[in-house]
Amino acid sequence: MEPFAVEHDSPLTAWGQVHRDIRRRIDAGEFPPGSRIPSEADLVARYGVSRVTVRRAIEALGTDGYVHSRRGSGTFVNAREDLIRCEVDLLRPWREQLLASGYVARSRLLEYERHAVVPEDLRRRVEYDHFGALSFGLHLQEVNGVAIAITESWIAVGTGTVDWEMPRNAIVTASSSVNVVFAHARQAQLLATYHDVPLLEIVTASRLRETGELVELARTAWVASRVRFTYRRTLTAGQIDMSELLP
Numbered sequence: 001m002e003p004f005a006v007e008h009d010s011p012l013t014a015w016g017q018v019h020r021d022i023r024r025r026i027d028a029g030e031f032p033p034g035s036r037i038p039s040e041a042d043l044v045a046r047y048g049v050s051r052v053t054v055r056r057a058i059e060a061l062g063t064d065g066y067v068h069s070r071r072g073s074g075t076f077v078n079a080r081e082d083l084i085r086c087e088v089d090l091l092r093p094w095r096e097q098l099l100a101s102g103y104v105a106r107s108r109l110l111e112y113e114r115h116a117v118v119p120e121d122l123r124r125r126v127e128y129d130h131f132g133a134l135s136f137g138l139h140l141q142e143v144n145g146v147a148i149a150i151t152e153s154w155i156a157v158g159t160g161t162v163d164w165e166m167p168r169n170a171i172v173t174a175s176s177s178v179n180v181v182f183a184h185a186r187q188a189q190l191l192a193t194y195h196d197v198p199l200l201e202i203v204t205a206s207r208l209r210e211t212g213e214l215v216e217l218a219r220t221a222w223v224a225s226r227v228r229f230t231y232r233r234t235l236t237a238g239q240i241d242m243s244e245l246l247p
Contacts (some may be wrong), residue, residue: 006047011182013196014049019057020198021047025226026077036074037067037229060194064225065146086143088222090176090202090231094141103143107151110190111138118217125177126205126217134217141176141191141220147191149222156214171209177204181221191223198224216240 004021006014022097023039031037038046043054058075061067069075090093098105116136135153141149184194191197199221206216 004047006049012198015053015056015060015194016196016198018047018049018054019045019060019225022057022061022104023064023066026061031077033077033079036076039074056194060197060225063193064223086148087165087228087230090229096145104145105141105143108140108142109137110140112136116154122203122217122219125203132214143226147193147223148226149220150187150190151218151220153219154217156216172206172215173209174204176202176204178242180224183221188223193223200224200227200229 001095006017008014010017015144022031022043025031037043037058040054040058043057043193044051047054053181058067058069062069062075064167065078067075067077068214088100089097095105095107113136118134134156137151137153137155139151139153140147141151179201181201182201183191183193184200187199188195188197201219201221204218205214206218207214
């Protein structure tokens with residue numbers, strides 16, 4: 001293993017750094033499927049951390065489907081098809097594309113509130129003056145029975161032209177922003193992961209194209225180790241960001 005130094009002043013926990021580095025090595029093929037990763041004692045020595053830290057990192061790798069342990073034999077890398085690592089095209093509905101790829105993808109409603117208030121931190125991230133009456137839903141997103149994300153969704157109810165009778169073919173435009181955050185206690189519990197695990201948080205505001213009225217405001221926190229985002233676009237060679245390197 002090439003050297004890796006745990007940064008003790010990093011906002012990412014020590015076990016999270018170890019988890020991330022071992023996962024990177026698995027993804028890069030340094031530890032191929034079926035191989036055994038170094039023992040706990042070896043990892044403690046190589047990373048300069050406690051056995052508890054190493055054990056927690058390995059448990060997280062097991063939760064993500066990267067490894068499994070055999071009593072008395074060690075910890076082994078799973079086959080690639082056992083990994084819960086979904087590719088999600090950001091420009092398409094996620095369940096639709098995963099179902100088409102053969103996954104069992106579903107969204108479970110955990111909480112519902114008829115009249116809800118958008119949190120102040122979220123209001124500051126969205127350019128909108130009048131939120132009106134909103135209903136709230138908390139959904140757990142699952143793939144093959146494994147939680148990959150939590151979605152908080154505020155939907156307009158009965159304000160202006162936005163109501164439950166809104167035509168299904170009404171054109172809606174959406175804008176999104178992405179942040180890296182760390183799981184708080186409740187998120188960790190719902191996602192069956194650990195406190196402070198990295199999450200990719202996407203905030204999306206959907207509005208009627210004709211009037212600009214808000215239809216939905218959604219915040220989805222994806223487990224970073226269980227999803228890979230993609231998007232596709234068409235452009236000319238001259239529009240490539242590093243076009244100055246082209247002949």
